[in-house]
Amino acid sequence: MYVAVKGGEKAIDAAHQWLAESRRGIPETGELSVAQIRSQLRLAVDRVMTEGSLYDPELAALALKQASGDVVEAVFLVRAYRNTLPRFLYSCPLDTGTMAIRRRISATYKDVPGGQVLGPTYDYTHRLLDFTLMANGETPRGPEPAEQPLEPCPRVLEMLNREGMIEGPDGETGAAAADREPGDITRDPLSYPASRDIRLQALARGDEGFLLAMGYSTQRGYGRNHPFAGEIRYGEVAVEILPEELGFPVVIGDIEITECDMINQFGGNETEAPRFTRGYGLGFGQSERKVMAMALVDRALRARELGEEQDTPAQDEEFVLSHCDNLDASGFVSHLKLPHYVDFQSELVLLRQLRQEYYQKADKASEKHDNAGSVSRQESEA
Amino acid sequence: MNLQQAQSNDTGGYNFAYLDEQTKRMIRRGLLKAVAIPGYQVPFGGREMPLPYGWGTGGMQVTATVIGPDDTLKVIDQGADDTTNAISIRRFFARTAGVKTTEVTTEATVIQTRHRIPETPLRSGQILVYQVPIPEPLRFIEPREVETRTMHALQEYGVMHVKLYEDIARHGHIATTYAYPVKVNGHYVMDPSPIPKFDNPKMDQCPALQLFGAGREKRIYAIPPYTRVRSLDFEDYPFEIQRWDESCEFCGAADSFLDEVITDDQGGRIFVCSDTDYCRQRQQQQQPAVNEETCP
Numbered sequence: 001m002y003v004a005v006k007g008g009e010k011a012i013d014a015a016h017q018w019l020a021e022s023r024r025g026i027p028e029t030g031e032l033s034v035a036q037i038r039s040q041l042r043l044a045v046d047r048v049m050t051e052g053s054l055y056d057p058e059l060a061a062l063a064l065k066q067a068s069g070d071v072v073e074a075v076f077l078v079r080a081y082r083n084t085l086p087r088f089l090y091s092c093p094l095d096t097g098t099m100a101i102r103r104r105i106s107a108t109y110k111d112v113p114g115g116q117v118l119g120p121t122y123d124y125t126h127r128l129l130d131f132t133l134m135a136n137g138e139t140p141r142g143p144e145p146a147e148q149p150l151e152p153c154p155r156v157l158e159m160l161n162r163e164g165m166i167e168g169p170d171g172e173t174g175a176a177a178a179d180r181e182p183g184d185i186t187r188d189p190l191s192y193p194a195s196r197d198i199r200l201q202a203l204a205r206g207d208e209g210f211l212l213a214m215g216y217s218t219q220r221g222y223g224r225n226h227p228f229a230g231e232i233r234y235g236e237v238a239v240e241i242l243p244e245e246l247g248f249p250v251v252i253g254d255i256e257i258t259e260c261d262m263i264n265q266f267g268g269n270e271t272e273a274p275r276f277t278r279g280y281g282l283g284f285g286q287s288e289r290k291v292m293a294m295a296l297v298d299r300a301l302r303a304r305e306l307g308e309e310q311d312t313p314a315q316d317e318e319f320v321l322s323h324c325d326n327l328d329a330s331g332f333v334s335h336l337k338l339p340h341y342v343d344f345q346s347e348l349v350l351l352r353q354l355r356q357e358y359y360q361k362a363d364k365a366s367e368k369h370d371n372a373g374s375v376s377r378q379e380s381e382a
Numbered sequence: 383m384n385l386q387q388a389q390s391n392d393t394g395g396y397n398f399a400y401l402d403e404q405t406k407r408m409i410r411r412g413l414l415k416a417v418a419i420p421g422y423q424v425p426f427g428g429r430e431m432p433l434p435y436g437w438g439t440g441g442m443q444v445t446a447t448v449i450g451p452d453d454t455l456k457v458i459d460q461g462a463d464d465t466t467n468a469i470s471i472r473r474f475f476a477r478t479a480g481v482k483t484t485e486v487t488t489e490a491t492v493i494q495t496r497h498r499i500p501e502t503p504l505r506s507g508q509i510l511v512y513q514v515p516i517p518e519p520l521r522f523i524e525p526r527e528v529e530t531r532t533m534h535a536l537q538e539y540g541v542m543h544v545k546l547y548e549d550i551a552r553h554g555h556i557a558t559t560y561a562y563p564v565k566v567n568g569h570y571v572m573d574p575s576p577i578p579k580f581d582n583p584k585m586d587q588c589p590a591l592q593l594f595g596a597g598r599e600k601r602i603y604a605i606p607p608y609t610r611v612r613s614l615d616f617e618d619y620p621f622e623i624q625r626w627d628e629s630c631e632f633c634g635a636a637d638s639f640l641d642e643v644i645t646d647d648q649g650g651r652i653f654v655c656s657d658t659d660y661c662r663q664r665q666q667q668q669q670p671a672v673n674e675e676t677c678p
Contacts, residue, residue, distance in 0.1 A: 008466040009473075080432040084396065189425040189600035192528050318526055328598045331435025332515065338437065338467050341460045341641050342497045342656055346559035346578040348642060349624045354553055 023068045037061040046256075046285025047071055051326060052078030053186070053205045054085075055255050055284050072207075072326050079327055083186075092240040092249050096259050097155050100236040103286070106156045107229040108263060114153030119234065120286070156231040157261045157278065166263065166276040170196075192318050199301055199321060200294075204282060206324030208290045214314045214324075215296030223300045223312035226265035227279065234258040234286050258287045262295035277306060399446040399479040405429055409447040409602070413593060416604035421566030422534070423517050428600035438471055438496060439597030441513035445475065445494045448509055448593070454482045456490035461498035461639065461656035468496070487659050497560075499581040501638045501660040504590035506607060512575045514596035517603065519563045519573040539571050542614060550619055559624070565612045566605055574611075580623045580639045585611040628653040633664035 024031065038045055038061035048060040052075045060078060067073035103119025106112050118124075132138060160166040182197040190202065203211060218225055236256050240249040262279035279299025281291030300314040313319055323329060397403065405427075412426035431439040449455065455475050459468035463485040471494060472483050484490050487502040494511040504510060520530045523541050533539070542563055549557040562579035566572045574582060575594060585592065585605060592605040605611060615621035629636040631652040638660055640653040655661035 008464050008469045012466055012469060076430075076434065079430040083430040084400075084402070086402075186429075187427045189427055191425060192526075318528070322527075327430065328435050331437065331439075332598055333436075334434055335436030335515070338496075339460045339465050340497070340576075342578050342639065343560040343576050345639075345641055345656075346580070346624060349626070350555070350557060350559045354555070354557075357554060 023066070032065060034058060034061045034065055037064050043286060044069070044071060044074075046283070046287050047208060047290070048074045048078055049284040050287050050290060051075040051205055051207065052082065054078050054082040057285075072330050076327055076330075089241055089243070091252075092242055094237050094239065094257070096233065096237055096257070097153075097158070098237065099153070099233055099257075099259075100254075101150055101153050101233060102235040102256075104153055104231070104233040104235070105229075106231045108231075109156065112153075112156055112159075112231075114151045117150065117153075121288075153233070155233075155261065157263065160230075160263070160276065164273070164275065167278060169278070169280075190321060192321075193304070194317060194321060196298075196302070196305075199317065200280065200282075200298060202321045202324060203294045203297055206294070207326035207329065208287075208293065210324050210326070210329075211293040211297050212289060214300070214320060215293035217312070218296050218300050218314045223303065223310075223315045225277075225279070225296070225299045227296055227299065228263040229292065230261040230263040230278075232258065232260045232288060232292070234288070256285050258283050258285065258291050260288070260291040260295045262292075262299055264299050277302070396478055398451070399449055399475065399481075400431070401429065401443065401446045405443075406447045409443055412602045413444070413447065413604065416593070416602050417591070417606050419570075420605055420609050421564075421570030421572040421603060423601040423603045426600055426602050428597050431597065433470070433474070435598035436515060437467060438494070438513040440595030440599075440602075441494050441496070441511050441597075442471060442474070442595070443597060444511045444593050444595035444602065445492060446479070448511070449475065449479055449481060449492050451479070451481065453491045454484050454489055456484050456487065456493045456659075457495075458493065458498060458500070458657075458659075459496040460641070461500070462658040464658060485659050486663075497576050497578075498639070498656060499577055499584045501635075501655070501657040502663070503584075504588055506589040508590040510588075510590050510592045512577075512592065512594045514573070514575045514594045514601070515598075516561075517573055517594065517596040517599050517601040519561075519571050534570060537569065539565075542571060543616075546614060546616070550616075556615070556619060556621075562621075563614050565614060567609050567611075571614070572603065572605075578624060578639060579613065579621070582611070582613045582621070583623065587611075626653060630655045630661060630664075633661045633668065635661065635664055 038057050041061070041064065042057075044064055045057050045060045048063055048071060049055055049057065051071075052060065052063070054060070056078075059081065060074065063074035063077040064071070066077060101114070101117055101119075103121060104114065104117045106116065157166055157169070161168060180195075180197075183195065183201070185198060185201050185205075190198065194202070217223070219227070234256070236254045238251045238254050240251050242249045260281040262281070264277045264279055266274045266276050277299065279295035279297075279302070281294030281298065283290045283294070297314055297320060300312070301317055301320060303310045303315040304317075308315075310316065399406075401409075408427055412424045416422065416424045428440065428443060431442055433439055433442065445455070455472065456463065457468045457472040457475075459465040459471075462468065463472075475481055476483050487493065487500040488505075490508065492509045492511060493500065493504075494513065496513040499510065518527075518530050520533055520542065523545055524530050524533065533541075546556050546558070549555065558579065560578045561573055561576040562582055563571050564574050564582060564585065574585060587608050587610065588605070589607050591607055594603045596602070613621040624639070626636075626640045628640060630638065630640060631654050633655060635655055639656045641656045642651055642653055644651050655664075
């Protein structure tokens with residue numbers, strides 16, 4: 001009997017109910033609170049904030065809860081919510097030099113002013129499952145705070161810059177870019193070629209996994225750009241706004257961010273002394289993997305501006321920027337689940353016709369061959 | 383409708399039809415440009431919608447922008463009103479805009495569609511909103527936006543004809559069966575969205591306004607009423623639409639697009655109208671007569 005996909009309304013309602021039940025899990029286990037997710041799954045929260053491009057740890061935690069821990073789904077929830085928020089004004093550029101440091105490392109100098117601060121990192125943990133976490137709810141205590149506050153931590157690349165050994169933070173186009181209002185891809189569609197501010201915004205919102213693979217590919221020779229992790233810093237910075245009627249900046253709050261400055265291979269020619277170039281990455285919360293990958297890709301995408309060959313995927317602006325957004329990507333991949341009866345039917349009709357013609361031709365050919373008493377060629381064709 | 387009225391609407395904290403008025407204004411500007419340059423892809427600041435990209439966010443943004451409280455909305459997917467995504471989108475607007483919805487093509491003032499044009503001819507005053515996945519007809523020949531923009535500007539469409547010619551050389555037919563490229567108003571080659579080529583002739587000189595929204599790709603384009611829309615072809619290989627030997631199992635239609643439905647695992651199958659409203663209207667008309675025999 002004909003049983004098509006009818007009764008969709010009831011099915012959708014039932015699916016939503018079932019989903020809610022599955023999300024809650026076994027009722028006998030305690031329900032996760034948003035506060036627990038926010039404080040105990042903080043790195044997931046940070047990723048959702050970064051790719052959702054909305055700094056709100058509580059909403060990001062809520063999104064993770066609602067999405068049963070599916071990060072891409074949580075990013076989607078946050079983006080859709082963010083889209084409905086009114087915009088009052090743009091903040092002043094963050095001064096990451098004044099960051100309240102939690103972690104700060106440089107791979108290019110053994111010691112730097114302010115020192116190397118390891119901070120809370122998984123880097124040197126042995127990846128052995130810790131079964132005590134499963135067995136009891138022991139609360140580990142952090143180390144005692146240092147008695148002396150940290151010395152000021154100037155940005156490592158600024159010290160190199162003072163020597164003229166590296167290009168300025170804005171790269172070659174520094175002067176021109178500083179005068180221009182930065183673009184905003186959430187208001188205006190991406191168009192190509194894109195300027196660096198636009199590229200950085202797209203990369204900051206881009207999928208961590210995608211950027212990681214792209215950055216990795218540059219390390220394996222597909223657009224190699226000789227990176228050094230000049231500095232990675234994570235901590236709190238103040239966000240300032242400049243209300244027109246006041247005329248001076250006002251702090252509206254602190255946010256946690258991670259910043260990565262990559263130092264890359266130098267250029268130079270007859271008119272310009274050789275100097276290092278830069279790649280830059282920035283993300284909300286503690287998002288080191290993301291910002292390092294972002295810095296590698298940012299540098300790779302500067303190939304055109306720096307007069308380098310552009311023959312690898314990571315250097316291809318349209319390829320990277322058009323495919324780095326996980327909302328775009330997961331939406332379009334998942335839409336394959338939607339019905340395509342009509343298009344498929346169209347292909348069926350054509351394919352049947354083509355096959356029919358093929359067999360008619362084959363039949364004719366075999367008749368001819370039969371008449372000639374030869375079947376060998378027909379067999380080889382089949 | 384002004385902003386206050388819009389916001390006072392009981393839509394659970396969201397503006398009328400979800401999008402804020404600023405965004406609608408931006409999209410309307412894009413739509414006006416699109417109507418003024420038929421077939422040209424206008425970039426617009428597409429927003430995230432609460433449905434995934436690829437599921438109709440472009441069409442939804444266009445619908446949200448053109449719809450008013452007095453409109454009646456119909457949403458179809460694959461020609462059917464009762465496919466899950468069509469239901470989901472119809473519910474979305476019923477909830478956020480509180481508009482009347484219908485399944486009857488002739489009653490609707492705005493019809494959002496995915497992959498089909500209704501069989502019932504559209505009339506003047508109706509708006510047909512298409513959901514578009516890939517707005518660029520040249521995309522699979524030239525992946526780069528910078529290149530395709532130039533090709534459109536120079537009407538450099540030779541590659542498209544070469545592609546169709548290669549089909550003929552290889553298969554003996556043009557092997558494009560849906561999203562079949564059209565030329566609009568004698569200038570732009572346009573992707574009609576993945577409708578079957580069966581529907582292409584309905585776009586030509588259509589009395590209704592046809593709007594196309596691609597959310598992920600952030601493009602809008604349009605065909606104003608009564609515009610020339612030609613499907614690309616060759617003199618010796620003229621454009622043809624699909625034909626079936628069968629007719630609809632339910633209403634007997636021999637002139638509508640038929641979906642094939644597999645009824646068992648022994649190769650049994652029937653054909654039914656893809657347009658559910660068209661099929662139902664026909665069945666209702668046949669009702670007064672004795673319905674012992676549905677096939678004409």
